Amino acid sequence: MFSRRFILFSVFFVLLSATLISLVLSGKHPRPVAQGAGSLVLTLVxxxxxxxxxxxxxxxxxxxxYFDSVRQARENDFLRKELALAREKENEYLELALANERLRSFLNFREGEDREVLVAEIVGKDPSPWFKTFIVNRGRRDGVRPGLPVVVPDGIVGQVVEVAGRYAKVLLITDRMSGVDSLVQRTRARGVVKGSGASFCSFSYAxxxxxxxxxxxxxSSGLDGIYPKGLRIGWVDGVIRSDDGIFQDVRIQPFVDxxxxxxxxxxLLTDEEDVDDMESQEEPLP
Amino acid sequence: MTLFLHYSVLSFFTLGMTVFFTGYPICSPMLVYVVYLGLDADFVPGLVLILIAGFVLDGLSGGVLGVYLFSFLWIFCMIRWLGGFLRATSPFFPFLAVLAGILLENLFTILSLASRTHGEGLFSDAFRFVALQVITAIIICPLLLTLFRKMQGFLFRQTRSKSTLSDFFSGRPM
Structure with missing residues (x-):
């Protein structure tokens, strides 16, 4: 009934008309049109x-x-290294602070002393359990000679017994062969502090x-010709007065660790100072 | 072992005994080394090495000169002499030599101290030191001897001296 060409033209015009009507209507009233199909599309899509x-x-x-993780891992590595370095630095500073503290106490002690003082570092110790000696890094070239007293701010350490060019051997007061003529500070009771071979000493002949x-x-009493008078040695740890004998057994704990x-x-005492110390004798009080 | 290695071992033990493990009453590793030299080294180089070891330790120690030197010398000579007619390959031979060394070392020390001090507490200390040194020698002696021989075998490819700890305790020749 209708030709094919007629149908195509009709569809074309219907579509054109619908488009124009739609555009004209939506331009005047945009919302009501959109609320229908638009909302459905919105709901679905x-x-x-x-x-x-x-x-x-x-x-x-x-x-x-992923990228943050990679970056954070790198940062983590970096920060770990920084932390390790900081810890190392902190440890270094701590060591320096401790050394500073020790040397400050040495300096304070040195200022209180009118004698010449030589600071030495301990580089070795006795290989035998029987003897108590240190090797220090000062020797004949620094003016060290046998018989010089060795101290720390806490008290007496010992005396120099052997000297080489750059090193010296120090016999500690805890060695069996060591003896220091001493006084009890409170009562001026006199005796000899002798080493026991252990960490303590004995106060003999009291x-x-x-x-x-x-x-x-x-x-120290200053009478042995080695240690100047008044240097601290230790404190009395125990006293035993037995019924027999004329002496009492006194155990001394050295101040020095x-x-x-x-x-x-x-x-660094001179020979004259040694003689002066020998002359300044003191009677013990009962 | 070459002379350089011997000197390295001597230096290592000397440092160990005077810087790291000082004054502990344990079996001296140098004594085990002397026993090893007595058993395995040639006479003249061994003698020179033990004289050096004894002299160094005596120099660093607070005792009289000769405590280490003569105890090492006695042990070295005793091992060489006894090795001539005793079964020196027995596992107990080096251990007994170390024990003898410990006793000699302490005996010389006591003698030197007794002549210079009052000697209070010497024997109680000696008993304690010897007991501890013997106990540690039980562990240290076979370990070090095996180590020395292994090292020697490794360096010079001596198949004969493939010794182990089990060899030491079982009595097989090392």
Whole structure:
């Protein structure tokens, strides 16, 4: 009935008319038209869009997380190295602070002393359990000679017994062969501090009538010609007065911790000072 | 072992005994080394090495000169002499030599101290030191001897001296 050409033209005009009507109407009243089909599309496509957006964001964040992780791992490595360096520095500063503290105490002691003092570092110790000696890095070239007293601010360490060019051997007061003529500071009771081969000493030849109590400080008397008068040695750790004999057994705990000292001071006494010390004798008080 | 290696071992033990593990009453590794030299080294180089070792340790120690020197010398000569007619490959032979060394070292020390001090507490200390040194020698002696021989075998490809700890305890010749 209708030719094919007629149908095509009709469809063309209907579509053109619908387009024009739609454009004219939506230009005047945009909302009412959009609320129908537009809302349906929004309802249907919105969730998909939302999902796609989330997917994109997630993928993006995943990518970012990966790069962040790589960056953070690098940063972590860097910070770890920084931390290790900082710790190393801190330890170094701590060591310096401790050395500073020790040397400051040495300096304070040195200022109190009118004698010449030589600071020496301990470089070795006795290989035998029987003897108590140190090797220090000062010797004949520094003016060290046998018989010089060795001290730290805490008290007497010992005396120099052997000297080489750059090194010297120091016999500690805890060695069996060591002896220091001493006084109990409170009562001026006299005796000889002798080493025991262990970490403590004994106060020998102290008469039983002398008043010696636990906690008393023992100092050098200056009568042995080696140690100047008044240097601290240790404190009385125990006193035993037996019924027989004329002496009492007194145990002395040295002020110096021989296991922990790293530096010592050698008192460079002249022969005249030695003689002066010998002359300044003192009577013990009963 | 070459002379250089011997000197390295001597230096290592000397440093160990005077800087790192000082004054502990343990079996001296140098004594085990002297026993090893007595058993395995040639007479003249061994003698020179033990004289050096003894002299160095005596020089660093607060005792009289000769405590280490003569105890090492006695042990070295005793091992060489006894090795001539005793079964020196027995596992107990080096251990007994180390024990003898410990006793000699402490005996010489006590003699030197007794002549110079009052000697209070000498024997109690000697008993304690010897006991601890013997106990540590049980561990140190086979370990060090095996180590020395392994090192020697490794350096000079001596198949004969493939010794192990089990060889030491089982009595097989090392």
């Amino acid at each position: 919105g969730p998909l869009q939302h999902g796609a957006t989330k997917m994109t964001q997630w993928a993006g964040s995943l990518w970012r997380i 008469l039983r009538r002398y008043d010696i109590a636990e906690g008393d400080v023992v100092v 021989f296991e922990r000292i790293e530096e010592v001071m050698i008192l």
